[in-house]
Every structure is written in C-alpha cells, then in structure tokens.
Amino acid sequence: LEKRPAAAPTSFPLASTLRIGIVHARWNTECIDALVKGSVDSLLKSGVKKENIHIESVPGSWELPHGTSRMIAASQIQASSAATDLMGATSLLDGEDSKPESQTSSGPLDAIISIGVLIKGSTMHFEYISEACVHGLMRIGLDTNVPVILGVLTALTEEQAKQRSGIGANAHNHGEDWGAAAVEMASKTKG
Numbered sequence: 001l002e003k004r005p006a007a008a009p010t011s012f013p014l015a016s017t018l019r020i021g022i023v024h025a026r027w028n029t030e031c032i033d034a035l036v037k038g039s040v041d042s043l044l045k046s047g048v049k050k051e052n053i054h055i056e057s058v059p060g061s062w063e064l065p066h067g068t069s070r071m072i073a074a075s076q077i078q079a080s081s082a083a084t085d086l087m088g089a090t091s092l093l094d095g096e097d098s099k100p101e102s103q104t105s106s107g108p109l110d111a112i113i114s115i116g117v118l119i120k121g122s123t124m125h126f127e128y129i130s131e132a133c134v135h136g137l138m139r140i141g142l143d144t145n146v147p148v149i150l151g152v153l154t155a156l157t158e159e160q161a162k163q164r165s166g167i168g169a170n171a172h173n174h175g176e177d178w179g180a181a182a183v184e185m186a187s188k189t190k191g
C-alpha cells in the first residue's frame, strides 16, 4: 500500500507570502511532468501564488544538487540587489522570455522541491547517482537553512515510477505530498 504522511497539524496562513522553487531533471519526462504538475497544483491549493513559484530544469538527477544550490543563491542575490536589472530581467522560469505578465516575483526562496526520476538499469549507475543526489540535497538544505524537499523517485522499474507519479490505476502522485511538505517547512522557517 502506498505510504504517505498524515495531514499537517494546522493550516498555513503564511502560504500566500511564500516563494517556492522547483528544480526538475529531464530524464523520464512522462513521470517528471506529472510530478511537477502534482507539486504545483498542491502548492496552489495550499495558497501559494502562481507568480511565487519558480521552475527550472537540469539535465538529470545528478545535476539536481547543483541546480538547487544555484537557484537558492540566485534568489538571495536577487533579494539583496537594489534592482533586478543587476541580475538581468530574466525570470527563473526555465528558458522562458521574461515577459512582464509572466515574470515571477523576486526575493529569497522559502523552500525548494527538487524533482528527479531515477529508474534502475542494468548497471550500478542508478545507485551512484541516487546516493550522491540525495546526500547532496540534504546537505544544501542544512547548509542554507532553506528547506529542500526530496522529490527524487528511485524506482526499480518504470511501473514503480509511474505508480508514484500518479500514472495508472490506483496511482498516487507523490508531487502532491511534496508541495504540502514545502509549504509546511517553509512556514516553519519563515514563521
């Protein structure tokens, strides 16, 4: 049976002020797209504003720690610089032109969800990437005091990955849990 956390103890009045980053890998994109959507839907449902959700992608799960660390640093520089033009008017949205109507807000991020899907192959590649990725993400969260939510599926089969991405019968999208965890942890840190 799918395990998932019990509901959070309280609601989060700060949700509308929270700025949340999502860094996702580009391997196994059917699952990635579902997990990112599940996370975003969960953030919006919790009261986070769309313009306060910043999404970037990296090649694969191995790059998630670097991409996560970079997003945190960039958001903190943005917050400290007098005007965003010092950073260039680019939004953190992945590859999108930063048109005013689509530009996301600037300022330090209150939490990050790092999303990747690793599926075991016939070599040890899976084990090494998984180990390095999860340890790297834990370290960034502790070093920066910006909560980093672990959104990395380490699946032995494609079916397992789909089941946890909400794809197929009786599947549960773990992105929904990650969105809720990001709001809870960001609220604890900001509150």
Ligand SMILES: O=Nc1c(NC[C@H](O)[C@H](O)[C@H](O)CO)[nH]c(=O)[nH]c1=O
Pocket: 025, 026, 027, 028, 059, 060, 061, 062, 063, 116, 117, 118, 119, 120, 125, 129
């Ligand atoms: O190999 N399988 C996978 C993978 N490999 C690429 C790796 O993360 C990295 O991008 C390259 O090694 C380049 O540094 N990345 C994933 O997210 N999932 C996988 O299942």
